[in-house]
Amino acid sequence: MTKAKTLITVASWEDRFHLGIRKIVNDCSLSRVVMFYYKEFEERTANSRNEVETLFREKGVGYSAVPIAFGDAPGTWQSIYESIGSIVSSNAPVLMDLSTMPRETLWAALCQLERYRTPTSYIYHSPADYADWLSRDPGRPRLVYKLSGIATIGRQTCLVITTGYDPERTRQLMWYYEPRRILLGFQDGRQFQNDVKNVQRHRDSLKEEYREFEVEEFELDAYADDHGESVISKQIEKWQNSHNIVMTSLGPKLGAIALFRVHSQHPETSLAYAPSNEFNPDYSTGISQSHFGEIQW
Amino acid sequence: MNPIRNPFEYEAANNLSSDKIATYFVDDYNYSRFINSTRNVVMVGDRGCGKTMALIYNSLQVQLHLLPDVVPDRIGVYIPCKSVLMQKKEQELFDDPQFACILSEHFLTMSVLFHLVNDLSRIPNILDGCDVVALKAEIAFSLGFALPFGAGLLDSLRQIINKESREVQMQLNEPSSEWKFPSTRSFGTSILPLFDILRKIPKLTNAHFMLLFDDVHDLNDEQLRTINSWIAYRDHSIFSIKVASARIGQLHFKTTSGGMILEGHDFVQIDLEQPFHNEESNFGKLAYRLVSRRLEEAGIAKSPEDFFPVNETFEKELAQCRITVRQRASTLYDSDKSIDDYVYRFARAEWFRQRASHANLPAYSGFQTLVYLSTGVIRNLLEPCYWMFDDALSQSSNSNEILQIDSSLQRERIIDRSKKMWERLENLDRIVEGCSREDAKKIYSLFDQLAILFRKRLEKHESEPRAISFTISAMNSADEEELLPLLDVARSAQLLYLRGGPAKERGRREKYYVPNRMLWPVRGLDPNGQHARVSIRAEYLRMAMIGKPIPFEVKLSGSTSQLEQKELFRDES
Numbered sequence: 001m002t003k004a005k006t007l008i009t010v011a012s013w014e015d016r017f018h019l020g021i022r023k024i025v026n027d028c029s030l031s032r033v034v035m036f037y038y039k040e041f042e043e044r045t046a047n048s049r050n051e052v053e054t055l056f057r058e059k060g061v062g063y064s065a066v067p068i069a070f071g072d073a074p075g076t077w078q079s080i081y082e083s084i085g086s087i088v089s090s091n092a093p094v095l096m097d098l099s100t101m102p103r104e105t106l107w108a109a110l111c112q113l114e115r116y117r118t119p120t121s122y123i124y125h126s127p128a129d130y131a132d133w134l135s136r137d138p139g140r141p142r143l144v145y146k147l148s149g150i151a152t153i154g155r156q157t158c159l160v161i162t163t164g165y166d167p168e169r170t171r172q173l174m175w176y177y178e179p180r181r182i183l184l185g186f187q188d189g190r191q192f193q194n195d196v197k198n199v200q201r202h203r204d205s206l207k208e209e210y211r212e213f214e215v216e217e218f219e220l221d222a223y224a225d226d227h228g229e230s231v232i233s234k235q236i237e238k239w240q241n242s243h244n245i246v247m248t249s250l251g252p253k254l255g256a257i258a259l260f261r262v263h264s265q266h267p268e269t270s271l272a273y274a275p276s277n278e279f280n281p282d283y284s285t286g287i288s289q290s291h292f293g294e295i296q297w
Numbered sequence: 298m299n300p301i302r303n304p305f306e307y308e309a310a311n312n313l314s315s316d317k318i319a320t321y322f323v324d325d326y327n328y329s330r331f332i333n334s335t336r337n338v339v340m341v342g343d344r345g346c347g348k349t350m351a352l353i354y355n356s357l358q359v360q361l362h363l364l365p366d367v368v369p370d371r372i373g374v375y376i377p378c379k380s381v382l383m384q385k386k387e388q389e390l391f392d393d394p395q396f397a398c399i400l401s402e403h404f405l406t407m408s409v410l411f412h413l414v415n416d417l418s419r420i421p422n423i424l425d426g427c428d429v430v431a432l433k434a435e436i437a438f439s440l441g442f443a444l445p446f447g448a449g450l451l452d453s454l455r456q457i458i459n460k461e462s463r464e465v466q467m468q469l470n471e472p473s474s475e476w477k478f479p480s481t482r483s484f485g486t487s488i489l490p491l492f493d494i495l496r497k498i499p500k501l502t503n504a505h506f507m508l509l510f511d512d513v514h515d516l517n518d519e520q521l522r523t524i525n526s527w528i529a530y531r532d533h534s535i536f537s538i539k540v541a542s543a544r545i546g547q548l549h550f551k552t553t554s555g556g557m558i559l560e561g562h563d564f565v566q567i568d569l570e571q572p573f574h575n576e577e578s579n580f581g582k583l584a585y586r587l588v589s590r591r592l593e594e595a596g597i598a599k600s601p602e603d604f605f606p607v608n609e610t611f612e613k614e615l616a617q618c619r620i621t622v623r624q625r626a627s628t629l630y631d632s633d634k635s636i637d638d639y640v641y642r643f644a645r646a647e648w649f650r651q652r653a654s655h656a657n658l659p660a661y662s663g664f665q666t667l668v669y670l671s672t673g674v675i676r677n678l679l680e681p682c683y684w685m686f687d688d689a690l691s692q693s694s695n696s697n698e699i700l701q702i703d704s705s706l707q708r709e710r711i712i713d714r715s716k717k718m719w720e721r722l723e724n725l726d727r728i729v730e731g732c733s734r735e736d737a738k739k740i741y742s743l744f745d746q747l748a749i750l751f752r753k754r755l756e757k758h759e760s761e762p763r764a765i766s767f768t769i770s771a772m773n774s775a776d777e778e779e780l781l782p783l784l785d786v787a788r789s790a791q792l793l794y795l796r797g798g799p800a801k802e803r804g805r806r807e808k809y810y811v812p813n814r815m816l817w818p819v820r821g822l823d824p825n826g827q828h829a830r831v832s833i834r835a836e837y838l839r840m841a842m843i844g845k846p847i848p849f850e851v852k853l854s855g856s857t858s859q860l861e862q863k864e865l866f867r868d869e870s
Contacts, residue, residue, distance in 0.1 A: 073386070073389070077390060078390075114472070136727055136733070137731065137733045140730050142386060143385055143386055145387055146387065146470050148385045148386065148387065148470065149466075149470075150466045151381035151382040152459055153380075153407060153408055153411040153458065168728055169727070171728070178379055244380070244381040246381060267470070270381055277731070277733070278733055
């Protein structure tokens, strides 16, 4: 069981958000919660926010609800920066609930926690099931503030994508960055019919892109202890002296932790975020396995 | 055995070798020679119309490949804007927008400096006859570069440029928000002085530096303003700026000081997307030259028409239709010109009209059909050719002897690509930035209704049966607000192209829309459109977006005679 005292989370309408928070509140001794919520989904998350806020009050846990916005990246960064600044001043260890946390928020928070070397652990609740489609209306991909790497002029780009279920999002990233080389990381194993939904669907759908770019595939296990970090490191080490490396995660959320760690070890690499403007109101149902981990700075 | 090389490779130009670019590039019929001049040039055109190829062809790298012993007077320096450095956004975190401007210009400047020095180092023995020590001292003094010892002049410049660039990036990546603003460089403090110094090298005494910026649509607003400000410099004896951008709508011409640069005065604009694409049009000629050159390079001694033959049965039937239609025309008109015009408009339509309603999709084939299907975009031409050649390779027992692409194989591939395009159209919300599911449904419905309208016209229209372009009429501000953003989404996905041409009122020009012609084969339409545009009221297009049919009038509205019609569009043939 984790000993974290300050919980950082992002509000969602998914079951696993409020069910997960309930689990955390029951299992951990929390002194404080920082709950970010996206203004774009303020209405959709209102009920679940009310539910967890009631729970926090019942349990005597102090909380703050901090609005952020996909449409205001600088403002969001500033809010995260200030919130984390106030957390670390208390010297309390931090628990991050990654379940419903967008990767950009996750990386921005980790960037600040790393700066202060705050003892940080994380928890991720898998849902019982996912909907047929998860997100639509892609926004413009962007490099994450402060994690955008150190580019060498004159080098071509190598794009590393840990893939998800939707090849269209992979395609969008490929054409946005138009890199010389692409490393596609596929989740190992058959959870959520991964082998059919992800690997084969990508190969069938992206024939054109496989021809256009130098595409290499590799397998990783985001549910392994290191969430695939060593595999990704090995992959990028082949190209880091000749390419500017941009990494992004569309696959299992825990893979985003691996990418952050890889970036920490190789600060010249860039982390990129591919936003979506529309999420399925039935994105996922229920809650199943919980994954814990700790970050060593 | 060596794998057979596909002559229709269409890899991104910046991934092609100088050798291939020098071989494949065709500089006729597309105004790209304007680039090799001392003028400022803005080139626009969607993905795949050859912008990058035109820039790189004029770069020093390729010019030295073509004439290895000659240092050109006009030195093209290719600067890709789709790079990680240009994508950095930390400057957005500064409260003062002026800082964002300064940093944006800094990254651009460092990029120009690096590519300039890097490209010059391709010139053999560039420093022959010059006092390198004095040159180094001047660069160190004027530009404030602490050049490393030991390395040659250009090597040491490259090293110091990247070192400085890295240092600024590291400072900006500091996780704190209380930064010390880094020291930066600009065009005035670094690029101009370096041009002056470089011209002291004997081989560069008369050099004019052409800065070739590719994909400027990927730059942020401040960077675009910065480049515009560079374009606004009055003296272009030493340098000029050429920029390539995906679409004119994504550009603006404002400068950092709030002024504007003007077409004609500050720059020349070249539109690389061309309106018509039959064998007589510039694009038709360019396509012919391009495919001929690629076939020749692959050792295939065939003309494009022979390599991509038309289905024989179709050709015979079409010839018969021409005879039938000519006979009909001769009963209606006296002059040969009117008869020819009638045959031009109705012969192909006749073939489509004679087909049984349940007949299979037509035998789409032939080089000219491929040119039409490209909708005036080179990449759209090469893509199907590539896959057809690939199919032929898979089927061939002797892959060295692919001397033509069978018409049935062409048809199969065309229909397959047409189906894929409709699939793409159905899923725009998963592909295009800023397109919601609702938007995607509306756009799909609009194209569906356009296909139905064009089909009806092909079957029944008495004047312009093969018109597959449209203009929008009677558009009020509410229509604009609803229609234009959705048409823009379709344009982003390259399902729709916007072209300019003469309007019916003499002397005026108008914008018109051309749906990607690859959409039409699977709907049984004729991609070989005619020189005509269907005028559709904005309200009908809005209704089409919710599945209502676009009203169809059998006769050409208005009083414009057939002869006048032909003349109106003469500049596009």
